[in-house]
Amino acid sequence: MDGDVVAAAAALPSPWSLLQGLLALLIAWGSYQAAETFWLRPRRLNRALRAQGLSGTEYLFPAGDLKENDRLNDEARSRSMPLSHDIVPRVMPHLFNTVKEHGNISITWFGPIPRVIITEAELIRDVLSNKSGHFEKFISNKRLIKMLALGIASHDGEKWAKHRRILNPAFHLEKLKRMLPAFSTCSTELIDRWENKLACSDGSYELDIWPEFQNLTGDVISRTAFGSSFMEGRRIFQLQGEQAERLIKAFQYMYIPGFMFFPTQNNRRMNEINREIEGTLRGMIKKRERAIENGETSGNDLLGLLLQSNMESGKGSLRMSTEDVIEECKLFYFAGMETTSVLLTWTLVILSMHPEWQDRAREEVLSVFGRDKQPNFDGLGRLKTVTMILYEVLRLYPPAVSLNRRTFKDMTIGGISYPAGVILELPTIVVHHSTDVWGKDAHEFKPERFAEGISKATKDRPAFFPFGWGPRICIGQNFALLEAKMALSMILQRFEFQLSPSYTHAPYTVLTLHPQHGAPIIFKRI
């Protein structure tokens, strides 16, 4: 009997050899995954796309075009450019070259993932309309985004549709009317600061308007989103300079597996910032929820509206979790601050380059509000020339130069079938500068093209997407335009401005399109 047991035990594999077997399996599985990600899948997708006549760059293991993209960006950024609006070659040199060489639909590589550039307006509209529901915003992976600390919120289609139902009414023009005092207060603070500086100078004053407008739009969004908790809101996010550069780099490389899991100093710092932001927001939200439960007012701001309608929707499927609300707050802050400050910055730069339009805009503002009247809702709605100017600035310098989607099911657009797992890059800036769409003068500043409205500017072939298109179009577009009109009107009422001799024209993108070396402008009191 004993002998049998010993024999059986001897026949069993030892724990050591079990471990070895497991390890071998793991290595085989890992190698297969790596081969699939970096070699087999790219080859498969490449074949499928090229079989349909598309051309583009060849896949380079493992980073695709990212390295070349970086190199061309660095090269472009090392030089300034003449005072011209023909900015695409500087802003997106790799994309510009690829389209020139391979055509309006061409393949590039985002790491091991094919990224097909589509520059035809009709096709871009089809993708963004997302009628089939087969495209997703690949920006929406919560886990990855969280690692990026300052996080842009995560939204898959379903969830976002639910949020929209809650948020849309808050962005209705009638509701925005109630936010106007906040726009007004923040703009008045900015003007007072500038006037004080002017008072201490001999007639003119030079100022870098880019950080000035970042502060302004940061204040506006904090006040309108967080109301009385405004100072807290303002303190939590500051996405600037080097930090922003790191964020975008992290974004670029996050698709290379492994990257984001290393506990590098950078990743640790990002997580730390994220925890701090989320903690502050959680505190603010809890405080508000308690106030609403106690029958106190929720405040007339976005957070209040969101929480109020959330609580009214009971326990049903429309309800957002605290985590959802936190993500919303982060998104609003980012989406509402950078974009609008960029719009204001380029508007002042361009009105300095085209003083005849500065004069026309001022004439209009003075005819509606006079020199001293605080701009009001109805008056802002009557500013036709100012609106045309803002549209033309958004056309030439769209704050979001390009949008992305990813196919998660096979999808056919414009006769080309895109397999699942392809990124579609939709560079709105290229469409906005297309001479085919806008005519020979596409690179010129001509606000009069919008005299009959947006659709007539391109003969009823919509090709103007500064706020996106379709179900995920910018929810804050009215908010942004109203805010920009308010600030611009107040500036035009009081100052004349021109470019400083130290201004260098150098548009580039870090998340949004902004001036690489700032935007020094000289102001004079009128």
Ligand code: HEM
């Ligand atoms: C000039 C200013 C602005 C520009 C150019 C702009 C541009 C855009 C664009 C292009 C998108 C669509 C992104 C995509 O489809 O992938 C977007 C989305 C969004 N924007 Fe804006 N935006 C501006 C101002 C604002 C403001 C002031 C707010 C909030 C107060 C805001 C909130 C949002 C939100 C929440 C989304 C996400 C919508 C979604 O995911 O469905 N934006 N914006």
